[in-house]
Amino acid sequence: MRGDQEIVDGKDTSLPFEERYQDVLQNIEFGIMRVYRENFEMTDWDALTAVERLIRDYQAEAKGRQSKPPSLPSLPQQAYDSVRVMCELRLGRETLLDEDDQPVELEMTPLSLDEIITCLKRIRKSINLWTREGGRQGYLTYIDQFMP
Numbered sequence: 001m002r003g004d005q006e007i008v009d010g011k012d013t014s015l016p017f018e019e020r021y022q023d024v025l026q027n028i029e030f031g032i033m034r035v036y037r038e039n040f041e042m043t044d045w046d047a048l049t050a051v052e053r054l055i056r057d058y059q060a061e062a063k064g065r066q067s068k069p070p071s072l073p074s075l076p077q078q079a080y081d082s083v084r085v086m087c088e089l090r091l092g093r094e095t096l097l098d099e100d101d102q103p104v105e106l107e108m109t110p111l112s113l114d115e116i117i118t119c120l121k122r123i124r125k126s127i128n129l130w131t132r133e134g135g136r137q138g139y140l141t142y143i144d145q146f147m148p
Contacts, residue, residue: 017122024090024111024119031083032123033147035075036140042075044131044139048124050079054087055120062113087116 018025032050036042053070060067070080088094092110111119130139 017118021115021119021122023108024115025122027086027090028083028119028123029143030147031086032079032140033143035078035082036144039075039078042079042140043136044127045136046073046075047079047139048127048131049073049076050083051120051124051127053080054083055117055124058087058113058117058120062117083120087120091116 028051032047036047049072053072053076057067057070070077072080085094089106090108090111091113126143127139130142132138134141
């Protein structure tokens, strides 16, 4: 271990945020991409709407408040549901099932609400950047090239 390296909750704090949470960011992006690949009319706005709502919901939960169930248009709702499953999995509150509906054992430390919120905010920042760079599907087109 390097002298300036500190390990907190299994994460090397000397690494940039994107490297420390790369697996979590990829999980969130996979949730978005799953919806996009089934609905090529999806736009960055749909993804952004879902992510912003998740940020609000998790912030409310962190403050001990209950948020109302989302009332979103179809594609943002699908993205919300897909990404929420990923977030709940990373929070340790959801179980991944295999094709036979059997629980899959995963070796991962559950994240805190603050960590999930920060990851969602980083995705929001990326959506805004790539929408400016590439138009209404700039973000979706950009991340699509990195997904299997």
